[in-house]
Amino acid sequence: MYQLIEEYKLDGHIRWISAQMNRVRNGELYRIVADTKGAFVQPAFYEAFGLTVVEAMTCGLPTFATIHGGPGEIIVNGVSGFHIDPYQGDKAAELLVGFFERCKEDSTHWDKISEGGLRRIYEKYTWKLYSERLMTLAGVYGFWKFVSKLDRQETRRYLEMFYTLKYRNLAKSVPLAVDGDTEQ
Structure with a gap:
């Protein structure tokens, strides 16, 4: 080149x-x-x-x-x-x-x-559309898993990937409640 x-x-x-x-x-x-x-x-x-x-x-x-x-x-x-x-x-x-x-x-x-x-x-390809699709997919997955007792490996892999890439670090940043330290 x-x-x-x-x-x-x-x-x-x-x-x-x-x-x-x-x-x-x-x-x-x-x-x-x-x-x-x-x-x-x-x-x-x-x-x-x-x-x-x-x-x-x-x-x-x-x-x-x-x-x-x-x-x-x-x-x-x-x-x-x-x-x-x-x-x-x-x-x-x-x-x-x-x-x-x-x-x-x-x-x-x-x-x-x-x-x-x-x-x-x-x-x-916006985050809003992506999250809406993810929630729909999660709902469909939950429904079919409940109705058919099928284990949808592809959907699980997709949700695990989404968790790993997006939510794991976010979840780590949420402070844990300590006994006697919770607000009422």
Whole structure:
């Protein structure tokens, strides 16, 4: 890639951003790219969910991401971003070039894809929607487990993952009542 950047004199037009652990800085990086009418490209061979895709789209970035895994569901191709196949680099490059050429011809094209990405996030990927789905899933799981006595391994795995990622640290921060120390 560095050779291609040098060959086509793209220095200053492409930025490699290594893995970032600071969420505030991540948001700022996405905003800087969006403010300059850039795009986010995530060419992973496979991405289980696609949190970086959701983050980039939340910042209004037109997003190009792997079709393999979660981004294939997150992005509506051509409406809220673009699917790329990392195994077909030439086609991915053509799609990127085509996007930016269209942006030059139609000054509203970048904004259309940006707004499409934001709409998709607000329709499908907010914490409010996620928690509502989780509660529905928990209710359905409880009902079916009670009625059928089935042990739904997938649902249990999902709930355990949610607990581990979201609630375990929250639960640790809740102070325990000590005998004689409870309020009435």
